[in-house]
Ligand SMILES: Nc1nc2c(c(=O)[nH]1)N[C@H]1C(S)=C(S)[C@@H](COP(=O)(O)O)O[C@H]1N2
């Protein structure tokens with residue numbers, strides 16, 4: 001067993017840092033007021049782009065785990081250091097309440113400064129103060145030294161026991177708080193709360209049915225249809241914490257090179273002409289056969305009339321869009337003009353993770369142009385890089401054409417034949433044809449396609465059934481609405497999106 005009396009101050013400081021995070025979590029949950037969030041945000045903003053891109057290419061989504069773990073470690077260290085100073089002070093003045101008060105006040109100031117939530121910052125400060133009080137009781141007041149075997153010089157063995165008990169008490173208290181925070185938060189969890197219907201979503205249900213009914217009948221229950229359920233729609237965020245913006249707080253401001261600046265509130269926006277559009281999103285960072293491709297029916301209003309009303313005058317004919325999470329992306333005004341401001345997803349209000357209350361949808365362009373929690377559109381004079389472009393990506397242009405073949409799209413049928421099915425997407429060019437080869441690319445057959453929809457920027461499903469004979473190298477490729485075949489040449493996602501034909505071995 002380790003001797004707790006030896007490294008007691010370090011141990012207590014680590015316990016206090018952990019208790020600070022647990023207390024904050026207990027009070028705020030996974031929200032922007034959680035004390036780890038601003039630190040995570042700082043890590044996101046300060047990490048050099050080359051490292052971010054390298055992480056995406058090598059560890060993929062685990063990159064998120066790495067930066068959130070770094071943020072937790074940094075916050076535990078930070079409040080641990082404050083507690084350490086408090087313990088030292090207690091020892092010096094021989095009164096544990098003095099150090100505890102100082103550590104509590106220091107933690108509160110720090111937490112309130114980081115989160116700008118002074119009341120919730122008490123959730124950080126009180127546990128730090130408590131650990132410093134419990135663990136920081138003076139060593140020397142319990143009696144005279146009794147012998148050389150004492151691990152803490154100048155302290156009697158009875159006092160050593162007391163010190164050990166207090167130290168362990170402080171650590172146990174901190175761990176208890178961690179458990180309480182996890183259990184308490186789980187019982188409070190609002191994740192399962194159903195989403196409310198989006199304002200003016202009456203027509204969305206009919207649209208949703210129309211798009212869903214275009215789905216092909218396939219053998220696999222697990223293959224997505226034409227509409228991705230909200231809970232399965234992919235998610236890409238620069239930050240670990242979704243901004244919490246209510247509809248009442250939200251507004252969108254047009255700034256910069258305009259004839260007249262303008263701010264639009266949620267009520268004004270949702271009073272405008274309403275449309276329900278099927279729009280597919282695909283992330284530039286996904287692998288060729290990756291899963292960051294989904295489709296939903298969105299409720300919103302076209303951006304063009306709003307944009308025209310502010311009279312854009314910038315010399316680059318370009319705009320920077322910004323979200324409440326600090327995200328920003330820049331692209332041409334004429335691309336923006338075809339965009340759509342959405343407040344509904346599959347008939348429901350936008351979920352927190354997909355940009356609540358309002359996001360933009362840009363037809364045919366990579367996912368990164370579809371700014372969530374949209375708060376500002378700045379008309380520029382000179383082009384500037386967006387968040388991902390600063391990190392080496394070129395993901396603001398039109399999507400590349402792709403045909404997917406996921407695991408659940410490969411099904412052996414009862415009669416021994418094999419069904420291949422998937423989704424193909426080419427942005428606003430549309431999908432004209434999907435071609436399938438089961439012999440590594442010599443012979444090609446046209447797949448059956450889902451019915452075309454009137455929507456300008458939506459994927460199609462494809463299906464092909466064949467008689468297997470041993471192992472087959474299946475290859476899939478799409479032809480877009482302009483008659484252009486998907487690029488054969490394979491490329492990595494960075495910087496302009498992955499390309500190539502999806503190949504998979506099927507059968508044995
Ligand atoms: N504000 C904000 N908007 C954002 C992002 C972000 O991190 N912050 N990620 C972008 C990227 S890279 C993609 S692919 C899409 C993903 O949208 P989704 O999470 O709703 O699928 O949102 C884009 N809009």
Ligand SMILES: [Mo]
Nearest residue numbers: 283284367368
């Ligand atoms: Mo993306």
